[in-house]
């Protein structure tokens with residue numbers, strides 16, 4: 495966790511820099527000649543970076559960038575990029591952190607760093623054991639239908655199933671299809687050790703030509719549509735919480751009919767930490783489910799609940815031992831899926847219809863408030879700070 499924010503920042507800042515030959519995209523051009531004895535070594539090192547066999551990783555690329563700028567231009571004296579210009583701000587921070595380091599010392603450090611990289615990339619490391627290798631990011635959402643159950647599985651285990659913008663769209667489409675298919679029950683679950691780490695924080699960095707305002711506006715619309723779809727979902731909706739849950743994956747649980755959790759699961763809504771506010775109708779459902787003071791502890795102070803605590807507060811229906819979680823839960827769901835579908839549908843309608851209008855109104859208000867929050871200094875500072883390793887949850 496200590497390195498989370500920095501890793502996040504560096505991943506999204508340099509996500510496109512997959513190959514070392516792309517380092518010039520950072521601005522690593524062989525610029526004006528540098529003076530001193532290490533001039534030739536420095537120029538050689540600049541060329542060598544482009545020939546490395548292995549990608550040195552974004553942390554190192556950032557270090558190379560900063561040293562290059564210091565070596566060629568001296569201490570950073572250009573204006574600091576704006577708060578939302580995350581990429582250039584991270585690069586600026588790295589360069590600025592070198593302070594008054596002399597050009598010559600920066601050249602030397604650059605040469606030493608490239609030399610250490612060249613040495614390590616010359617000796618091929620043995621292939622990592624399969625367990626240590628991260629699977630490639632494939633389909634982020636997997637939808638299957640079997641035994642009367644449609645399962646929507648969040649499938650980004652290497653990112654703890656964080657929800658990308660595309661995934662919100664895909665979940666809406668999957669729910670719309672599930673509402674019309676042959677299945678009787680619909681399940682949302684996750685792949686790997688997490689249920690879901692909430693909104694993918696890099697969503698905030700994908701600015702279009704319309705800038706932050708446009709990002710906030712389209713975020714509001716997408717959030718409202720996503721939650722509306724859950725409010726209106728006509729069949730029994732079950733969350734199979736296979737591990738820790740964060741943010742929006744927790745708040746929407748109040749819109750599910752049943753929530754089964756492994757005893758490894760935790761429930762965490764760190765909105766204040768992120769300068770944000772509740773969504774998923776949780777400002778209405780949580781006080782209703784657990785009482786206003788318990789809800790405030792979660793939604794205002796970000797108290798993380800264990801599965802047992804969440805069950806005691808009524809957010810979770812039942813907790814299962816992790817070892818038997820999948821077996822027990824799916825056996826139970828298969829049995830439930832054989833119940834008469836129309837009876838279940840009508841029963842759900844009776845229960846939910848009483849408050850549907852209220853839920854839609856709450857959703858619209860929460861989404862609109864979040865749009866403002868996303869543009870606030872508090873939120874921008876919290877996200878920037880989180881992404882640049884100054885804060886962690």
Ligand SMILES: CCCCC/C=C/CC(=O)SCCNC(=O)CCNC(=O)[C@H](O)C(C)(C)COP(=O)(O)OP(=O)(O)OC[C@H]1O[C@@H](n2cnc3c(N)ncnc32)[C@H](O)[C@@H]1OP(=O)(O)O
Pocket residue numbers: 495498501502505652653654656657659662691692693694695696713714716717740741742743764765768770773887
């Ligand atoms: C339409 C828009 C709607 C918006 C609605 C708003 C919703 C609000 C929210 O959901 S707020 C909650 C946002 N989520 C977070 O703040 C969680 C951030 N993540 C973490 O705190 C941690 O990653 C963790 C506690 C979930 C897991 O920590 P752990 O140490 O076990 O694992 P790593 O940190 O190493 O994570 C593995 C990789 O996954 C990446 N990752 C995890 N969560 C997110 C995320 N939410 N967004 C982006 N990326 C995430 C993490 O960066 C690691 O990636 P790496 O391997 O490339 O370094």
